[in-house]
Amino acid sequence: MRRFRTIRNVHERTIEAPAQAVGALLDRLSSPQDPIWPAPAWPPMRFDRPLGVGADGGHGFVRYRVTAHEPGRRIRFDFNPPMSGHHEFVIEPLAPERCLLRHTLQLQRRGPMAVSWALAVRWMHDTVVEEVFDNAARAATGTAVSPVRWSPWVRLLHRVTWPRATAGDLPTGARLVRAAFARTDYSDAWRMPMRPGMPRDPESWRGVLRGAPFPVVGREDGEVLLGEDAGHLDFRASIHADDGQVTLSTVVRIHNWRGRLYWAVVERVHPFMARTMLRRIHRRLALTAPSAAERAQPAPLSAARQGR
Known part of the structure; x- marks a missing residue:
């Protein structure tokens, strides 16, 4: 044996x-x-x-x-x-x-x-x-x-x-991004599960687009919509948070041949960048969240997360 x-x-x-x-x-x-x-x-x-x-x-x-x-x-x-x-x-x-x-x-x-x-x-x-x-x-x-x-x-x-973001459909509850354009030429959604102690306010997740400071064009319970319009294409990014997961969604409307050419290049790297940015902010917020003991107290305890 x-x-x-x-x-x-x-x-x-x-x-x-x-x-x-x-x-x-x-x-x-x-x-x-x-x-x-x-x-x-x-x-x-x-x-x-x-x-x-x-x-x-x-x-x-x-x-x-x-x-x-x-x-x-x-x-x-x-x-x-x-x-x-x-x-x-x-x-x-x-x-x-x-x-x-x-x-x-x-x-x-x-x-x-x-x-x-x-x-x-x-x-x-x-x-x-x-x-x-x-x-x-x-x-x-x-x-x-x-x-x-x-x-x-x-x-x-x-x-x-650290877990990777997974692909999915635009969230049912993300009404702003779903109604952003009458016609959509591209859309994707990347999601990660929420863990206990992570913020449920989508405003806390806006750092996912750090380095690309798009203006906020809409807010609704559980969702923040950012975006920009240009002559060649229009772009919207949605951050939607609920009790179960946070989702970064993108929709694009293309106007002309310049937009099609531009997006043909960007589309090759966009999924990688989107899921990488979501994973990065997901981990950052997890590491800076109050500890379980702090969350269980009626008043905040002195912080003790210095070793991370």
């Missing part, structure tokens, strides 16, 4: 707060008001039902299910096949106003997993867990002592693994 080596990774943090208080925060994992998971900088933890035994989901490409839940004390997640192993959070009381928060990961190292763990997954995993601990400390005590700082390698991994 072939035997596999086991990866074991343990993180611990002493928090100057009662175990009951920190346990209450842990029980809110994956909820809409999750105060400790480090989204939107990292993929949110999501399940097909409220947190409890049997809930199936995960974060990003890592899929798992809840196999044990002792409210206020422990949550265990078993990885879905083909992965084999588990990870869990445990809280241990140390004193009336002090507790230990521990995260343990055990994973069978098989084939490519050994290489990916050593080169990439381990470094991102360690950062995510330490950010969970930072948020637990902030939410429970108001501050995190020596918050985790991202290494240059983690920053590079984060940049290259």
Whole structure:
């Protein structure tokens, strides 16, 4: 029988707060008001039902299910096949106003997993867990002592693994861009999912067109329309945001042969530029968003995102 080596990774943090208080925060994992998971900088933890035994989901490409839940004390997640192993959070009381928060990961190292763990997954995993601990400390005590700082390698991994924009139709709710022209010679739409904590106001996303300061020609709930008219063609760009996704849409109306010639050249690079600009602002807004602990507080906590 072939035997596999086991990866074991343990993180611990002493928090100057009662175990009951920190346990209450842990029980809110994956909820809409999750105060400790480090989204939107990292993929949110999501399940097909409220947190409890049997809930199936995960974060990003890592899929798992809840196999044990002792409210206020422990949550265990078993990885879905083909992965084999588990990870869990445990809280241990140390004193009336002090507790230990521990995260343990055990994973069978098989084939490519050994290489990916050593080169990439381990470094991102360690950062995510330490950010969970930072948020637990902030939410429970108001501050995190020596918050985790991202290494240059983690920053590079984060940049290259950030999701790409995907193509789609003009959003149904983007009424301004849909009604921009009676006749449209070109249209496209690039979208990315919203993460918890990302701004829902489309004005916040206008930086997607940084370097191309087109004037605003229309505003409506959930949409900002920018554009410009010229003798050879007219152009409109829409930024539409709703609870699920943000979409950058483009429509073009061509007037004459000069417009057709111009657009024949621009059309070759436009899709690449549009999806690149959307991805860039999507990541920037995720990294500058308030932490989960800050969003959970009635008043802002002192910022502690210096390591990114």
